[in-house]
Amino acid sequence: MVEEILSPEFIAGFLAASLRIASPLLLATVGEIFAERSGILNLGIEGEMLTGAFVGFAITYFTGNIWLGIFAAIFAGALYGTLMAFMSVSLGTNQVLNGLAITLLGSGLGFFLFRIIFGVRTVLPYVGGFKTIDIPILSQVPIIGEAVFKQYSLVYLALILVPISHFVLFKTTTGLRIRATGENPKAVDTLGINVIKIRYACTIFGAALAGLSGAFLSLVQFRTFLSEMSAGRGFIAIALVIFSNWSPIRAFGGAFLFGAAEALQLRLQAIGFAIPYQFALMVPYALTLLVLIAVAKKVAGPAALGIHYRRG
């Protein structure tokens, strides 16, 4: 068994699967970092993911165009983000409850629409899904090439998003304004910068990424739609935001840790490691609690996170 685990094929396959499983988490986490950096705690991403998963799947199923499905999922996520922003920024209602309502609505609506459109089926409808793209030359590198450079386009997108969002948040004026809005909206407002606009934009951007993350699940990972397919990933992403200390680079580390744990669990089961599958399935949730305990008191979120800003 040890030789099996240490073989180059096993390691390459394991790393590739880790990245693939980490990607939807990474998309949702980076999106939520933007929302929270601007001061909005969006607990609705679980519902946004499930709706994105459904919309992406249905549009792809009926048009045969997977990119159309992806854009529809992003748009659906953004719509929920607009609702979240309207409730939280314009009406100033409790962000925790707004987010929970959107999670319940998104989860319910995704499943309801699926049942209406596809009915009750014994055989699930499937879509063709993506093909992997080999990056020339780099994909020939042993192990790393197999693991990183023979991936799906959405995995590349998730990976590229990390340095870009890090750059935007920490090296640009826009990023400075976003972070300042989450720390001290009154000061930002005094400088004549529009707090409301920034919070709307960040919430909608985050929700759009959550929608994309859902489409990743239904179009890449499962290639079908299941009512429970997001399975708390939206909330794991919120935990990863805390774990990452609101930084996209560290979010990559956290998401990869989760991807690796799940990939390892799947592989160990495949080669006949005998643990009840329910305990294997518990891993991401137990791991979430453990990482939160590990970083407790060592991280601090934006000062104005979750607090409504009222002018004057």
Add this chain to the structure above:
Amino acid sequence: MKLDVKLERRATPHPLMALLYPALAIILGLLIGAFFIVAAGADPIKAYEGLVYGAFGDIYYITETLIKTAPLLFASLGITVAFRCQVWNIGAEGQLYAGALAATWLGLSLVNIPALPHLFLMIFIGFLAGAIFGSISGVLKAKLHINEIISTIMLNYIILYFVSYILHGPWKDPVTLWPESRPIAPTAIFPVLMAGTRLHAGVLLAFICVPLIHVFLNKSVLGYRIKAVGTNPAAARFGGVSVAKSVILAMVISGGLAGLAGMNEVCGIQYRLRTDISPGYGYTAIIVAMLGKLHPVGVMLASVFFAALINGADLMYRVTGIPVALVSVLQGIVLLSVIGCEVLSNYRVKVIKGG
């Protein structure tokens, strides 16, 4: 002359609106629901007729609605206590299963004991298990500042998989094919209150909890502290209230009540543990608590309403083919409407005459 209409913030919410907005939220929810029913190609009047008949149509349907009220009522009273302390317990679903798990254990292992003491022990252990499970998140929040929303949701998944494991493995009934435990002892079963129906004593217990929680929140020192922490933690701390203790206590009571919901399903309905004893009661209870304005009496009325929705949706599905999942959509819309309508009661419309 120009008339200008402005929304002005009230110092205190409009008293009549504050009372009416839950009703407004329900109407809004049902209207938007009707839109989805039309979109699904069915007649909304017929669908809602089926829903109302399936909930209150005859004495059997009424008792079935009451049966589904009980777990919602237990769990939403628990959520009320936590939310009043500004502790966002989303873990009622998991705490419900913790209560069910412990109750099943006691129902299977304790035999040769008279029914009355056995039932009291069942109630006790159901509460205790939920309380312990809930206290995990309470302690994590109070001592390590770990967000209780995330910890309760993670614990929900963990215990659900544990229940699934134990029902596929060690506790599996060798006689049946399903992942379910053996039946619990007859002495651990709630007596049926009305012949020919499933109405059982646990439903009564749920309704008894309404005045108990009301008194706890409004007349006891501990209840006062919980509310003080929920209103203004800094002021409460200044007044000598331990915020950490109140947070943990809120989670203990909240989890305990959700544990009773699980015990209630085992002792009153299923007589054994199954993986599907709750169709998401713990999550629905959050909306119930909000719709009931975190007031025990309001929560009681909202529990009946949502039990009727869940129960009536079955008949609605059989009559019109509208998927039962419509209930989850309605739940989300009603919660959004409740939040939105609450804003309305905080403002007044002001007409300004200008030159």
